Amino acid sequence: DSIYSGRTQHFQAAALLSGAGYLTGRPSPELQQVMKDFLGSNLAKEDDMIAWGKKRSPDTYIDSINKNGAAILLGNAWGDTIFPPNQYADFYEKLTTPKRLEFRPGDHATAEATGLLGLPNDTWQDTHRWFDHYLKGDDNGVDRELPVRIKSRSTGAYESYPDWKSVGATKKKIALAGTTTIHTNVDSGADGGILELSNILDQFLRLPPTASVPLLPRRWAGVWQSEKYTSEQLVRGTAKLHTTLTPTKESGTLVAYLYDVGPLGLGKLVSNAPYTFHGKTPGAPFGVDLELFSTAYDVPAGHRLALVVDTVDPLYIEHNPTGAQLTFSSPKDDPSYVSIPLRRQ
Structure with missing residues (x-):
């Protein structure tokens, strides 16, 4: 789920992790072989690579963790391009121990970085309070607070919830009507950004990756848009795409992007994921x-949401054969849509 979600190699993330290993340590022969197979798209070793990852995943040992009963605080960034937030939420839901989940704007380690310098930092502050209560026994109230605490990328305001499913309690669907065919192997201009850099800009300047949605070439990008919203839409949680796909080849890769589109057609990236x-x-x-x-x-208010699908993104390794095409359709008995999770207002 970290570097192979959607059965797609997260190229920049894996390359950074692998490079850091060589820079700061001595990677074992096993790790060297796994990364060689992974970055080299050796699908014959796919099962072995997945087994290698599961052996190292806390999720594999969830029963033992719950039995142990340790109080667990999970903190992560919305834009973590190495360890995306979805897996944290899934793991949190499986925990039966005392638990807390926090998400903030940023990328891998950037939400916590100032704490390394001894500067005020919310993640570090909450961690100290967590330790003070569960290790020292201080009655500081951390155990009585709502356990899911998130920070909006747009306003910087905190929100608290009793559990993860309450974060995006309202679901609104955008229909993906009609039939759309796109050609592969060309980057349409819709991209998830650059590892670390893009989400740092979003964290500090609220400047996520952008694209001019009207100018995206429809030969290489499928585009569907919502109606213009008359009120503010507070997207919270996990958007889900459901569609019917017909390929011309046996393999392929697509990347889905959700954009906030303003009156002039400029789209600001809300989320993305590969498949x-x-x-x-x-x-x-x-x-x-x-x-x-x-x-x-x-x-x-006055903006739209747009779902864009293309086949090339520098963040990921794609598997589109030369000349391949992908057709998206919406059968009457199984219509296509993207489900948007919204905060209940």
Whole structure:
């Protein structure tokens, strides 16, 4: 779920982790082989790579963790391009121990970085309070607070919830009507940004990756838009894409993007996620269900939400054969949509 979500190699994330290993340590022969197979798209070793990851995942040992009963605080950034937030929320929901979940704007380690310098930092402050209560026994009230605490990317305001499912309690669907065919192997201009840099700009300046939605070339990008919203839409949690896909080749990769589109057509990235398939029958439709990366973003009144799908993004390794095309359709008995999670107002 960290570097292989949607069965897609997260290229920049894996390359950074691997490079950091060589820079600061001595990677074992096992790690060297796994990263060679992973970055080299050696699908014959896919099961071995997944098993390697599961062995190192806390999720594999959830029963033992719950039995142990340790109080667990999870903190992460909405834009963490190495460890996306969805997996934290899923893990949090499985915990039966005393627990707390916090999400803030930023990328990997950037939300916590100032604490390393001894500067005031919310993550560090909450961690100290957590330790003070569960290790020292201080009655500081941290155990009586609502356990899910998130910070909006748009306003910087904190919100608290009793559990994760309450974060985006209201769901609103955007229909993905009609039939749309796109060609592969060309970056349409819709991208998830650059590892660390893009989400740092979003964290401090509220400048997420952007794209001019009207100018995206429809030959290489599928675009669907909502109506213009008459009131502010508070996107909270995990947007989900459901569609029917017909490929012309047995393998392929798509990347879905959710944009906040202003009156002039400038789209600000709300979320994205990749999806890769292998072994499909060319010309035969199949269903696709894809969770976009969880987030907290406020869409202003007068704006729209747009779902954009293309096939190339520098963040990910794609598997689109030369000349491949992808067709998205919406059958009457199984309509396509993107489900938007909204805060109940």
